[in-house]
Amino acid sequence: MDDISRGCIVVTGASRGIGAAIAQELARADFQVACLSRSGSLPAGIDLELAERTRMFAIACDITDANSLTEAFALIAATTDRPIVGLVNNAGVHLQGKSATFPVADYEAVMGANATSVFAVSQTAYPYLARAGGALIVNMGSFFEKLGVKGNVAYCASKAAVGAITRCLAVEWARDRIRVINIAPGYIETDLNRAELNEGPLQDFLRKRIPTGGPGAVADVSGLVSMLYRLPGQFLTGETLYVDGGQGMAL
Structure with a gap:
C-alpha cells in the first residue's frame, strides 16, 4: 500500500508536550491517531471535534513494560478498522547530574525510557506495520x-542510541517496506518549559547561541512529522533530521 494516508498512526507520549502536538497535527492531516501514554489521556487541549472526526483514541500504556505494550497494540488493532501504518516513538525522560556521582540506576532509567523502549515499541509494532x-x-x-x-x-547516550537504532531498523526492515527516520530537535518551547526558556541566563544564552535567534516551536517538529507521513516515495529512510535552528553546527 503506497498511500498510507488512510491509516492509523500510533504516537507514544501523546498526552502532552511535543507528543500532543504531533498527535493533533497528524489528526489534522486526516490520519487516525492512537495516543499512548501512562495516563491514557487524549492530548492536552485537543479539539474534541477533530478527535471525533478522525476517531482519535487514547490507550494507557507503559512503554517500558513488554506486557503493557503487547496488550496496547492488540487493543489498537481491535479498535481501528484501518491498517497501522505508522509509529512515532516520542515518549522519554530527561534526568541529569554530575557524571562522577550520577546514580547508575538513573542512567539505566534514562536509557530504558529513551532508547530501549524505542526498540521494544518498534519490535511490538513490527508485525502490524509489515502487514x-x-x-x-x-x-x-x-x-x-x-x-x-x-x-x-x-x-546524550540515550539519544545517540536512538540514531543507531533508526539506522539499523531502516536497513533491516526495508524489505518489509517499513521506513525509519530519526528527528533530532534542539531547544523547543512547550507548555512544560516555556518559563525556563524565557527567563534569566538561559534565555540570553539561547538567543546568542542559536543562529535563528532562539528556541523553536512545537509546530516546527509536529509539522515535520506530518509532512514525512504525507511525502510520497520509499527512498528516504535511516536518516537523522536535525531541527535545532542550526545550533548543533554553529561555531
Whole structure:
C-alpha cells in the first residue's frame, strides 16, 4: 500500500508536550491517531471535534513494560478498522547530574525510557506495520546525540542510541517496506518549559547561541512529522533530521 494516508498512526507520549502536538497535527492531516501514554489521556487541549472526526483514541500504556505494550497494540488493532501504518516513538525522560556521582540506576532509567523502549515499541509494532504493505516509524531523538553536554551523559547516550537504532531498523526492515527516520530537535518551547526558556541566563544564552535567534516551536517538529507521513516515495529512510535552528553546527 503506497498511500498510507488512510491509516492509523500510533504516537507514544501523546498526552502532552511535543507528543500532543504531533498527535493533533497528524489528526489534522486526516490520519487516525492512537495516543499512548501512562495516563491514557487524549492530548492536552485537543479539539474534541477533530478527535471525533478522525476517531482519535487514547490507550494507557507503559512503554517500558513488554506486557503493557503487547496488550496496547492488540487493543489498537481491535479498535481501528484501518491498517497501522505508522509509529512515532516520542515518549522519554530527561534526568541529569554530575557524571562522577550520577546514580547508575538513573542512567539505566534514562536509557530504558529513551532508547530501549524505542526498540521494544518498534519490535511490538513490527508485525502490524509489515502487514500494512508500506509504513513509517519516526523516532524522536535530540541534537544532544552529537554534543558533549555537562551533566547529561545519560540523555546524550540515550539519544545517540536512538540514531543507531533508526539506522539499523531502516536497513533491516526495508524489505518489509517499513521506513525509519530519526528527528533530532534542539531547544523547543512547550507548555512544560516555556518559563525556563524565557527567563534569566538561559534565555540570553539561547538567543546568542542559536543562529535563528532562539528556541523553536512545537509546530516546527509536529509539522515535520506530518509532512514525512504525507511525502510520497520509499527512498528516504535511516536518516537523522536535525531541527535545532542550526545550533548543533554553529561555531
